[in-house]
Amino acid sequence: VKTVALLVCLIPLAIAPLTAIEPDEGARILKRVDALRNPMDNFSLDLELINYRKTEAETWRLRVHGQGKDKSLVEFLSPATEKGKYLLMLRDGMWAYVPDANKPIRISPLQRLMGEASNGDVARTNYSADYVVGSIAEVEEDGKPARVLDLKAKDSDLSYSRVRLWVSPDDIPLRAEYYVGSGKLLKRLFFRELGMLYGSRMVTKVEIIDVVRPDRRTVMSYSNLDARPLPEKMFQPGYLGKW
Amino acid sequence: MVMRRALLILWALIAALRSTPASGQELRLFGQSGTEAGFEDPNGSSPLNPGNILHIPRSTDTSDLTLFGDVTGGGKRWKLQMKLRGSSDWIGDSSYKFDVSELTFKYAAASWLDVHVGREIERWGTGYAWNPTGVVNPRKDPSDPGDRRSAFRGVDLVSADIFVKGWDVTLLGTPEIAWTGKNGRRLLSTGWAARAYRLIKGADVALTASGGNGLPNSEGLSLARVFGKSLELHGEAAYISDSIRYLPRAQGLAPVRRPHAEILVGGQYTFPGNVNVVGEIYHSGQGLNDRDWNAFGGFTRSAQQSFAEGNPLPLQLANTRFTPLQMSQNYTFLRVLWPIRLNRLELETIVISSLRDGSSLIRPGITRRISTNWSVYCIYSQFVGGAGTEFGFVQIRRGADIGIRYHFSLGAAHKL
Numbered sequence: 287v288k289t290v291a292l293l294v295c296l297i298p299l300a301i302a303p304l305t306a307i308e309p310d311e312g313a314r315i316l317k318r319v320d321a322l323r324n325p326m327d328n329f330s331l332d333l334e335l336i337n338y339r340k341t342e343a344e345t346w347r348l349r350v351h352g353q354g355k356d357k358s359l360v361e362f363l364s365p366a367t368e369k370g371k372y373l374l375m376l377r378d379g380m381w382a383y384v385p386d387a388n389k390p391i392r393i394s395p396l397q398r399l400m401g402e403a404s405n406g407d408v409a410r411t412n413y414s415a416d417y418v419v420g421s422i423a424e425v426e427e428d429g430k431p432a433r434v435l436d437l438k439a440k441d442s443d444l445s446y447s448r449v450r451l452w453v454s455p456d457d458i459p460l461r462a463e464y465y466v467g468s469g470k471l472l473k474r475l476f477f478r479e480l481g482m483l484y485g486s487r488m489v490t491k492v493e494i495i496d497v498v499r500p501d502r503r504t505v506m507s508y509s510n511l512d513a514r515p516l517p518e519k520m521f522q523p524g525y526l527g528k529w
Numbered sequence: 530m531v532m533r534r535a536l537l538i539l540w541a542l543i544a545a546l547r548s549t550p551a552s553g554q555e556l557r558l559f560g561q562s563g564t565e566a567g568f569e570d571p572n573g574s575s576p577l578n579p580g581n582i583l584h585i586p587r588s589t590d591t592s593d594l595t596l597f598g599d600v601t602g603g604g605k606r607w608k609l610q611m612k613l614r615g616s617s618d619w620i621g622d623s624s625y626k627f628d629v630s631e632l633t634f635k636y637a638a639a640s641w642l643d644v645h646v647g648r649e650i651e652r653w654g655t656g657y658a659w660n661p662t663g664v665v666n667p668r669k670d671p672s673d674p675g676d677r678r679s680a681f682r683g684v685d686l687v688s689a690d691i692f693v694k695g696w697d698v699t700l701l702g703t704p705e706i707a708w709t710g711k712n713g714r715r716l717l718s719t720g721w722a723a724r725a726y727r728l729i730k731g732a733d734v735a736l737t738a739s740g741g742n743g744l745p746n747s748e749g750l751s752l753a754r755v756f757g758k759s760l761e762l763h764g765e766a767a768y769i770s771d772s773i774r775y776l777p778r779a780q781g782l783a784p785v786r787r788p789h790a791e792i793l794v795g796g797q798y799t800f801p802g803n804v805n806v807v808g809e810i811y812h813s814g815q816g817l818n819d820r821d822w823n824a825f826g827g828f829t830r831s832a833q834q835s836f837a838e839g840n841p842l843p844l845q846l847a848n849t850r851f852t853p854l855q856m857s858q859n860y861t862f863l864r865v866l867w868p869i870r871l872n873r874l875e876l877e878t879i880v881i882s883s884l885r886d887g888s889s890l891i892r893p894g895i896t897r898r899i900s901t902n903w904s905v906y907c908i909y910s911q912f913v914g915g916a917g918t919e920f921g922f923v924q925i926r927r928g929a930d931i932g933i934r935y936h937f938s939l940g941a942a943h944k945l
Binding site: 344364365366367369370376378379380384385386387388389392393394395396397443445517518519522523524525528529 | 605608635637640643650675677679681726728754755759760801805902937938
């Protein structure tokens, strides 16, 4: 019975036409999707996270600063217990800063996944830099034509080894699924809103659903995008908490 | 005096806010307040406290209020940062204290140069419980590495942070100034410290040095690196050439010059389910070796005899010179953090052991966050060790701390 059920589940995949991957087609789509999610090289923006857990809702406010493709600094503004904390993520490592401890602490990717940063991780994924397109399939999404891209992580250290990304025919991201190395689906992400920030069209609201604990979901809203250049020292671990 | 100083600080803050009426300034104020009840069981079998001659109270109360604040100038060219702390202790009698833990003016002189003047908490090193390279760090209690009551205090300093080609070089001058008292505003000593930090192939690497008559003469190295998704390894080593230790000698406890090395290696691993384990081994050549420890035991026994004969001074001296976690040369530290409910309920257990005699401090604690602002906790401490061991000498046998903390934020960041 299980085998039959599995085969039935696989039918939609089997009949979904897999397009031959043209060398630049997948990369081109990812670049356009990334441009809608993070249009600036140097930016600061406000991020509001509302965590829904059964009947409870908790709001976190963060200020996110980014530089280039692989440097980001998250400043925790609220709740009060988190205020003054920072999380620095570089390609070479991650550091957390807590005002009481008063020093940057080196943390491992799994520690980062302990807090709300795990959702930040999902939201800030740089598809072009971190993933390659394995296949592209034509599908229907809510009765409309769409494409699903199967992405494989370039680096085994990435939190999610596989991502399935649904995009509209004009390359607007619709939703994504995040898988860990074991093949287990952990998070589903829905791109809920597009808007104009700092003169650029970009995704302004996403919703993340925890597949393992389905009673948990997070809504993330972006605002106050600012594209001023940021000093290089801001992304130095030793600088954390000093400004 | 306390009120006058508090008002002075507030005045300085307001003056700074008003001095530059340019737009783009930003003010942040946040902090925490808490109260804690402590219950202690005196160790009447400790050679330092026979029959509780020290009259250690069975219960204590402490309350504290810490306010973090900063004002940042437009374009982040300057920043005034402060940490003010008021506390009251009730140990048989009440006492109050107000402290300027940090008050620093920071100026970005160039994109590669920041200058700091004032009092600031610096934390060097990668160790969790001990920091051999942390020559300017506030004194850390390994059994409370997170400083739950936010009691750390900074050092008076003038510093320059230089960011060049991936290096972060910090140069510090630390004048020790007596701010209060009859001879207030007097320079007591001066010291200097330097640290060069760089991220090399994913590893945090920092070289440190310090000297002068206010800081130890030392050279050190600290490292940290993450391997895979769960493992972090770190280490520190320092050589301190001018430290002094009071050791038992024929004439009693005498200061002895003790150049020594301190080495720490450790790591942490995060298991699925978010259980985080930190383990460290620490060696300090300043600690007492077997001969010194036996001599200290002998000194304490003779001090007890003097006490019985009506002379309490030697036993008082022995108590003064007994510093737990510095009476041996080798220790281990283990911390297990189990978030039973993420951001809601967590269980933390710390075990610190002396490798000389196996005596230990075991400290399990539970913290419950009851809302976004309020949390309650209970920490139990048990000293385990037979007669003649380091933790057997500790003047209390066990204790418990029950506390409640409130975290507050005085509004969002205000644009001025």
